[in-house]
Amino acid sequence: MLHRNGQTQDAAVTSRIEANSPSMPLRLAAPGLGIALVDEALTHPLPEADQLRPVLEDWLLSPIPISAVTASRIQPLKTRRLIDHLALAFRRFDQSPLPLAAPPA
Numbered sequence: 001m002l003h004r005n006g007q008t009q010d011a012a013v014t015s016r017i018e019a020n021s022p023s024m025p026l027r028l029a030a031p032g033l034g035i036a037l038v039d040e041a042l043t044h045p046l047p048e049a050d051q052l053r054p055v056l057e058d059w060l061l062s063p064i065p066i067s068a069v070t071a072s073r074i075q076p077l078k079t080r081r082l083i084d085h086l087a088l089a090f091r092r093f094d095q096s097p098l099p100l101a102a103p104p105a
Contacts, residue, residue, distance in 0.1 A: 001062040009059070026052070037061070066090060 002009045015034075019025055025036035030051040038052075068083045075083075 002056070002059040003062065004059045 002011050017025075017028065019028075022039065026038050028034065029036035029038075035055060036052075068086065070079060070083075
């Protein structure tokens with residue numbers, strides 16, 4: 001779902017490629033192989049970022065759930081602190097847009 005100024009638009013997306021690396025969609029979009037949903041924080045260190053332009057800038061994506069999975073219910077203090085830190089950091093992004101990027105036309 002995309003959201004803008006109180007509007008909601010359903011966006012059916014199909015993809016032939018899935019990636020578990022956050023930089024891979026960016027690397028595929030840069031040479032013109034499609035568009036990618038990327039976090040701007042990840043684009044800055046990559047040279048491919050200069051080859052992209054934002055699309056649908058005024059639209060926001062619906063939030064998606066994120067889970068932290070640990071091997072045991074008993075967690076070391078450092079693990080618990082990391083999970084708490086990540087939870088706080090992700091709460092800050094609740095209102096941030098997730099931009100789509102594509103190569104310049």
